[in-house]
Amino acid sequence: GQQVMQIPQYQHVQEGEDFTTYCNSSTTLSNIQWYKQRPGGHPVFLIQLVKSGEVKKQKRLTFQFGEAKKNSSLHITATQTTDVGTYFCAGPRYGGSQGNLIFGKGTKLSVKP
Amino acid sequence: GAGVSQTPSNKVTEKGKYVELRCDPISGHTALYWYRQSLGQGPEFLIYFQGTGAADDSGLPNDRFFAVRPEGSVSTLKIQRTERGDSAVYLCASSLSVGYNEQFFGPGTRLTVL
Numbered sequence: 001g002q003q004v005m006q007i008p009q010y011q012h013v014q015e016g017e018d019f020t021t022y023c024n025s026s027t028t029l030s031n032i033q034w035y036k037q038r039p040g041g042h043p044v045f046l047i048q049l050v051k052s053g054e055v056k057k058q059k060r061l062t063f064q065f066g067e068a069k070k071n072s073s074l075h076i077t078a079t080q081t082t083d084v085g086t087y088f089c090a091g092p093r094y095g096g097s098q099g100n101l102i103f104g105k106g107t108k109l110s111v112k113p
Numbered sequence: 114g115a116g117v118s119q120t121p122s123n124k125v126t127e128k129g130k131y132v133e134l135r136c137d138p139i140s141g142h143t144a145l146y147w148y149r150q151s152l153g154q155g156p157e158f159l160i161y162f163q164g165t166g167a168a169d170d171s172g173l174p175n176d177r178f179f180a181v182r183p184e185g186s187v188s189t190l191k192i193q194r195t196e197r198g199d200s201a202v203y204l205c206a207s208s209l210s211v212g213y214n215e216q217f218f219g220p221g222t223r224l225t226v227l
Binding site for chain 2: 031042043045048097098105106
C-alpha cells in the first residue's frame, strides 16, 4: 500500500543551526500538508502545497513540493527553542477521498539552547 | 472563537467494556475527522464526515468501531468490546469543508484499556 516516509526520525540541533526534514511518498500526491505537534500537544496545520515545484515561505520556514509531487521538504533557518516539536507531512491517500489523509511518522526536533 | 473540544480528556477502561468519545467541532465546520495516534506515530485516519454522513469510513479498523454525527455538529466515536490494542490518543479535527484542507485538531482523548 501507499507509504509516506519522513527522514530523519529524530534531529537534535543547537539553537541557531538550520534544520531540514524530508517527506517521500510512494505515490503521486495531489497536495501535501505539513503539521507541527508540540510535546503533549495536538497537530497544528502549517501549510498546504499543491503545485509541482511549489515553494512557500513562512518567516524562517521554507516548504517545497517536488517536481514529481512525490516528495516535499521543510527547512527551518536558525532554529529557536520554540521550534521544538514533531513535524508531520500528510497527503490524500491514493485512491481514497480528499479527506482521507495519510501521515508520515514525523521528524522529532529538539533544540539545545 | 472556541476551537475543537473533545471529552473526556482521559478515559481508562477495562478490556471488553464499551466507550464513547465525544468531539465538538468548530462552529460552522462541515467536515469532521477522527484519527488515532499511537506513541511515536503520526495520526492514523479512521473516518470523516461531511455534514451528517460518513463520507469515508475506510480507516475504521473493524466493526467494533463506529462513529455518528446525527445533527452535523457533535460527533461520537463508539468502541465496543475494547481491547488493549485500542489504547491510543484519539484525535478529532474539523475543517470548513473537505475541500478546505486546513484541519483544526482538538486536544485528543487518551484511551487506556487495562
